Amino acid sequence: MKNGKISRAEGFALALGINIGGGLWVSPVVASSIGGPATIIMAAVAVLPVFLAAPIYITLSKVWSVSPGHYRYPAAFFSSGDGLIGQFLGWIVTWSWDLMIAFALIQSVLISSAVYIQQLVPGVPAIAINAALPLGVIVIVWFGLRIVGRAELIIAIVLLLSVIILLALGLININAENLTPVAPNGTISLLTAAALLFNTVLGSLQVIDVSGEIEDSERSFGGILIYSTLITVSIVTLIILISVGILPYNELSNETLQAVTSQYLPPFLAVIPTIGALLAGVSTSIGVIPIVCRHVQAAADDGILPKWVSSTNSYGEPTYILIALAIICAGGVIIQPPISTLVSAGTAPNAVLVLLLCIVGVRLPTQYPGIFERDEIENSKFLNPRSVRWCSVLASMVLIAMTVLAAIQDTVGVLWYVGFLSIGATIYLYRYLNGFVKTADIPDMRDRAGLSDD
Numbered sequence: 438m439k440n441g442k443i444s445r446a447e448g449f450a451l452a453l454g455i456n457i458g459g460g461l462w463v464s465p466v467v468a469s470s471i472g473g474p475a476t477i478i479m480a481a482v483a484v485l486p487v488f489l490a491a492p493i494y495i496t497l498s499k500v501w502s503v504s505p506g507h508y509r510y511p512a513a514f515f516s517s518g519d520g521l522i523g524q525f526l527g528w529i530v531t532w533s534w535d536l537m538i539a540f541a542l543i544q545s546v547l548i549s550s551a552v553y554i555q556q557l558v559p560g561v562p563a564i565a566i567n568a569a570l571p572l573g574v575i576v577i578v579w580f581g582l583r584i585v586g587r588a589e590l591i592i593a594i595v596l597l598l599s600v601i602i603l604l605a606l607g608l609i610n611i612n613a614e615n616l617t618p619v620a621p622n623g624t625i626s627l628l629t630a631a632a633l634l635f636n637t638v639l640g641s642l643q644v645i646d647v648s649g650e651i652e653d654s655e656r657s658f659g660g661i662l663i664y665s666t667l668i669t670v671s672i673v674t675l676i677i678l679i680s681v682g683i684l685p686y687n688e689l690s691n692e693t694l695q696a697v698t699s700q701y702l703p704p705f706l707a708v709i710p711t712i713g714a715l716l717a718g719v720s721t722s723i724g725v726i727p728i729v730c731r732h733v734q735a736a737a738d739d740g741i742l743p744k745w746v747s748s749t750n751s752y753g754e755p756t757y758i759l760i761a762l763a764i765i766c767a768g769g770v771i772i773q774p775p776i777s778t779l780v781s782a783g784t785a786p787n788a789v790l791v792l793l794l795c796i797v798g799v800r801l802p803t804q805y806p807g808i809f810e811r812d813e814i815e816n817s818k819f820l821n822p823r824s825v826r827w828c829s830v831l832a833s834m835v836l837i838a839m840t841v842l843a844a845i846q847d848t849v850g851v852l853w854y855v856g857f858l859s860i861g862a863t864i865y866l867y868r869y870l871n872g873f874v875k876t877a878d879i880p881d882m883r884d885r886a887g888l889s890d891d
Contacts, residue, residue: 447586452665454720455640470689472630483634489832493798498658505731506645533857539765571766574722581752599713610701611682632839782850784843798829
């Protein structure tokens with residue numbers, strides 16, 4: 438840790454922790470129940486938009502390393518001039534993502550932890566465990582990104598060891614008869630499964646929201662993105678293989694990995710998935726909560742939200758945002774939607790979050806061609822205007838398809854998302870019409886990135 442920033446290793450652990458966190462214990466199993474055994478190859482499809490989006494993400498991180506990227510980059514580079522449209526889009530997309538994180542995604546990644554804990558202490562009510570876990574991770578984040586970075590590094594090591602043990606024991610217990618029929622529900626179901634798996638490989642891109650707080654992120658972000666994603670895809674593929682190999686796919690609906698591991702783990706090793714599930718849920722949650730905080734803090738700095746919202750504690754974390762997150766998480770626990778709804782609810786906000794930066798990537802070569810003349814970009818074989826634009830176009834097409842498929846699979850989560858978008862748009866319109874929103878700083882952002890309107 439230097440100059441208040443987390444190290445490259447801690448940044449890598451953060452990306453890996455978000456990816457192979459609690460979602461690993463839930464999403465592959467839910468996806469397998471939809472697609473059947475052929476879901477094994479769908480992790481490679483799910484990761485496609487991540488690699489296609491990589492050129493624009495790496496380009497922006499090299500040009501201007503800033504937190505939070507998913508809000509700041511659209512504001513600065515979506516269009517020229519005062520950046521009002523880009524700011525509006527960046528706000529409603531990050532705002533709705535933040536609400537979905539608090540209401541559904543944190544619960545979905547911690548639910549597997551709760552299942553395992555309840556097995557160990559059956560006398561404790563499930564709702565008490567489900568409520569205590571989100572509060573626990575919020576307490577960890579309360580002490581700042583430094584603690585989060587160090588915690589992620591330790592958790593990633595222990596989590597990887599737990600996963601290796603589960604995979605090794607699971608692979609030798611696979612029943613080959615469960616692997617047929619290969620695609621019982623057809624092609625559309627397989628593509629839907631891939632859309633749900635996208636939630637487990639997205640974390641590497643989400644690190645762009647704290648890139649301004651990673652040491653030498655201009656050079657390290659690309660490696661963090663690529664290598665953490667490759668590790669994640671490998672693990673997700675093996676988890677799916679074990680899930681459909683241990684249990685028939687039609688017995689996996691609304692289940693977690695616990696239903697699978699309980700079939701082959703001896704009693705004296707039952708504590709391993711419990712520890713893994715607990716650490717996994719914590720890892721993802723403490724990774725995404727600081728990102729939520731930075732989104733909201735940036736919006737408060739720009740006047741979209743009242744300034745007091747971004748008031749921080751002595752560790753530099755926003756007090757009122759963390760309290761609000763605790764309340765929203767509690768609401769999700771009380772409602773307790775089905776696991777399949779929680780998983781599918783994350784696809785649209787995750788896909789649209791990346792889609793917005795991909796649209797920036799489509800426009801960037803025309804809007805700001807000077808970016809590609811900078812030394813750190815010009816000397817790269819892959820970060821040229823053509824590759825950035827066309828990779829962004831292809832990524833956008835895949836992301837739109839994933840969003841549509843997830844909406845068809847479960848409309849409830851999409852309706853939540855549309856509601857959150859509407860609330861965000863209403864807040865922005867009200868604050869803008871009353872003169873609170875500041876866009877004058879956006880040209881200054883471009884100047885700090887060494888650019889001007891071309």
